Amino acid sequence: MSNKPTILQTDLRFNGTLTPLQRNRITKLVQHHMASQTWDINQVHAFHRDSNRWAGIGYNWWIAFDGTIYQGRGWHVGAHVSGFNSTTLGIGYQGDFTKQAMTEAQVEAGAALNAWLMSECPNVRSVADIIGHRDLAPTICPGPNFRMDDLKNAVNQPNVQNPVVTPTPPKTGGTQVVTTPTIRRGSNGAAVGRMQNRLMTHGYSLPRFGADNDFGAETENAVRAFQRDKGLTVDGIVGPKTWAELNKAPSNQPKYSRLLRIASPMMRGEDVRAVQRKVGVNADGIYGPQTERAVRSYQATHNLAVDGMVGPQTWVHMFR
Numbered sequence: 001m002s003n004k005p006t007i008l009q010t011d012l013r014f015n016g017t018l019t020p021l022q023r024n025r026i027t028k029l030v031q032h033h034m035a036s037q038t039w040d041i042n043q044v045h046a047f048h049r050d051s052n053r054w055a056g057i058g059y060n061w062w063i064a065f066d067g068t069i070y071q072g073r074g075w076h077v078g079a080h081v082s083g084f085n086s087t088t089l090g091i092g093y094q095g096d097f098t099k100q101a102m103t104e105a106q107v108e109a110g111a112a113l114n115a116w117l118m119s120e121c122p123n124v125r126s127v128a129d130i131i132g133h134r135d136l137a138p139t140i141c142p143g144p145n146f147r148m149d150d151l152k153n154a155v156n157q158p159n160v161q162n163p164v165v166t167p168t169p170p171k172t173g174g175t176q177v178v179t180t181p182t183i184r185r186g187s188n189g190a191a192v193g194r195m196q197n198r199l200m201t202h203g204y205s206l207p208r209f210g211a212d213n214d215f216g217a218e219t220e221n222a223v224r225a226f227q228r229d230k231g232l233t234v235d236g237i238v239g240p241k242t243w244a245e246l247n248k249a250p251s252n253q254p255k256y257s258r259l260l261r262i263a264s265p266m267m268r269g270e271d272v273r274a275v276q277r278k279v280g281v282n283a284d285g286i287y288g289p290q291t292e293r294a295v296r297s298y299q300a301t302h303n304l305a306v307d308g309m310v311g312p313q314t315w316v317h318m319f320r
C-alpha cells in the first residue's frame with residue numbers, strides 16, 4: 001500500500017454535477033501534458049469549462065512544476081481521453097513537454113500519486129498500466145520530454161515517498177506569493193521557482209528548463225525582457241520592484257489586429273512579440289523565419305491548420 005500523497009483541494013467550480021467513478025472499473029492511469037507552457041490549474045480549468053464547454057477541468061488530478069498535486073475532478077468521471085473516461089484516471093502535468101522539460105518535482109509527485117492510485121484501484125495491477133494519452137489516442141501527449149521511464153522506476157521503489165511540497169493555494173488573483181527575496185543569476189530554490197512560474201504566467205516562456213528552481217541564463221533573459229516591457233530597470237535581478245510587477249495579475253492579453261506572417265519588409269510589433277513569447281523564440285518583435293517555424297510547430301502540436309501564419313484561429317488558440 002502506498003500512502004496518500006499531499007493533495008491540495010481546490011475550490012474550482014464545475015458546471016453541472018460530476019459523476020462518481022467506480023474504483024474497481026479503473027484499469028489505466030493516463031498521463032497528460034498541457035497544450036500550454038504557462039497555464040496554471042485555474043487557466044486549464046477555465047479553458048476546459050468555458051472554451052471546451054465541459055463541466056470544468058478534464059483531469060482527475062493535476063501536478064504543477066513545483067510538484068504540488070491539485071485535485072481536479074478527483075474520483076469523478078473525467079474528460080481527458082475519449083471513450084475511456086470511466087475506466088481510466090487522468091493526471092495532467094503543467095507544461096508543454098514538446099518544448100519544456102518535466103521537472104524532478106513533477107516526476108516525484110507523479111510517482112507518489114500514481115503509486116497511491118495503484119493501491120486504491122484493484123485493477124490497476126502494475127506500472128505497465130501507467131500510460132500516456134498517446135497510448136490510447138492519436139496525439140503527441142504527454143510529449144517527448146515526459147519522463148515515463150523515470151516515473152515508472154520511481155513508482156517501483158519500495159517506499160515511494162510522499163513528495164515534499166509546501167502546498168500553496170491556487171493563485172486566483174495572482175497575488176499570493178509567500179516570500180520575495182532578492183534573487184539573481186546563480187540563485188536557486190523555491191523562491192526562484194515561484195518567480196519562474198510568475199514569469200510564465202505573464203507569458204514569458206522558459207522553453208528549455210521551465211520552472212526548475214535554478215536561476216540561469218534562460219531565466220535571466222526572461223527577467224530582462226519582463227523588466228524592459230514593464231519599464232523597470234533592466235538589470236536581470238529580481239528585487240522588490242520586479243517582484244511587485246510579477247505578482248500583479250497578468251495584463252490583458254494582446255488583441256488580434258492583423259494577420260501575422262512572413263512579409264517583406266518583415267512585420268514588427270508588440271503582437272509579434274507576444275506570439276514569440278508564446279511559441280518560445282527570442283522575442284525581438286520581428287516576424288522572421290525562426291518565428292514562422294515555431295508557429296508551424298505550435299500549430300502542428302495544437303491541431304491547427306499548419307500555415308506558419310497567425311490568423312484569428314491561431315491567435316485565439318494562443319491567447320484566450
Ligand SMILES: [Zn+2]
Binds near residue numbers: 031032033080133142
Ligand atoms: Zn492528453
